[in-house]
Amino acid sequence: MNYGLKKEYEVNPQTMALLAQYDERGQVVTEVFESKGCFKLPKHPSQIVDDSCRYFASSLEGRISGTKQVAGFTHKPPIVISQAMGIYFFPIISPKRKECSWISHNFIRSYQGEEDQTTTIFFSNGMSVNVPVSEGMIANQVQRTAQFRFILEARLKHPAAAPVSSGESVAETFA
Template structure:
């Protein structure tokens, strides 16, 4: 399997990615609008497929990342994931990832969330960009809190593993 199957500059999810948003074209086919800090572009794949490719680039898959979330904090539905924890790439889905209308939001870029209508929510990112999601305010806020909890637990695990270990009965030199 060649790495080119998983990586293309047009499909790269990076720490600068704000959101991967589902959008239907005139024929009703779901594509993705990728919002970056400095750019926006369209990809002719659904968002969850793009997220899966990004996970594979970093050595897992969307399913693997979802399984990891379940094992770490017990979240089984609409699970937030870490595409790459070392670069802080934590994303949450706006609906079930099996739903073609599912968009993915980068947790670390969110500045403010507000109700747009009863069924839509506006997210304002730290760079001032805004999007309106077809998801209720309560649902989006729940996803933000669940992502924060998952992020905290995973970051603590990683930090614990990076601490120097001492073996009982040995002395560390200074």
């Protein structure tokens, strides 16, 4: 893989993952996985997500609040960074922690739990990453992101039929 070091970055439709790592000084930095390569940034992943949300006229806090309103998710909520570009990400741990990595929902092909309780995520372009959380947690985050995405996109297509309360489930929406 080709590694370089960049200073500024916005999440874009080619971004697959923002993985937290420790540098040689013990600081959290980000390894960015894009569909055509990887590089590192001297910021922690949630800073990059917040900067990217701000680039698209919101903030990480605003996106988390929006997810709570739309889908009722409060713990490790998935977010939409840009609805116009269909960029949906989910955190693997609390987004308040510097060590929080973010995964793009768009590129996940499959995932597999490992014996050491980590999970390998396989992307549609053949790349893969290993994250320090269980397969069940990844499965839950993938499902919650799909549900959030479905509700939000339904509001755009059919505003009158879309759920209006934050606690309504997808099943209730179309029952």
